[in-house]
Amino acid sequence: MIVFSLRAKAIPEHCSELLHFVTSIQEEVRLLDGCLGCHCYQSVEDNCSFYFIERWSEHKYLESHMHSDLYSAISGAFKVLAGGAKVELAHTGTYEDRVHGPSIIS
Numbered sequence: 001m002i003v004f005s006l007r008a009k010a011i012p013e014h015c016s017e018l019l020h021f022v023t024s025i026q027e028e029v030r031l032l033d034g035c036l037g038c039h040c041y042q043s044v045e046d047n048c049s050f051y052f053i054e055r056w057s058e059h060k061y062l063e064s065h066m067h068s069d070l071y072s073a074i075s076g077a078f079k080v081l082a083g084g085a086k087v088e089l090a091h092t093g094t095y096e097d098r099v100h101g102p103s104i105i106s
Helices: 012-030 059-066 069-082 095-100
Strands: 002-009 035-042 049-056 086-091
Touching (some): 002 069, 012 035, 012 049, 049 059, 049 069, 059 069
Antiparallel strands (some): 002 086
């Protein structure tokens, strides 16, 4: 599984606009092939701080998404409404890998 996230602090006058945008596109992202989940979290301490997380089954699906018009809209919104975002990418193993260790093919 691949976890892709964007962390950003919205420009104060654009906090509600960024929140509205991310909540409006989450379902569209969730419907994409290979998407295992899409969520946005807003800080309780600073309502202008957001953490947008997408989980993908395989890298090819994330790669396809990152070349889409939808991703361009997401990226553009974070650039305009927050002045950019910190991008994080993490690869995790499957549940079986964590329980039994990775499979070995000989």
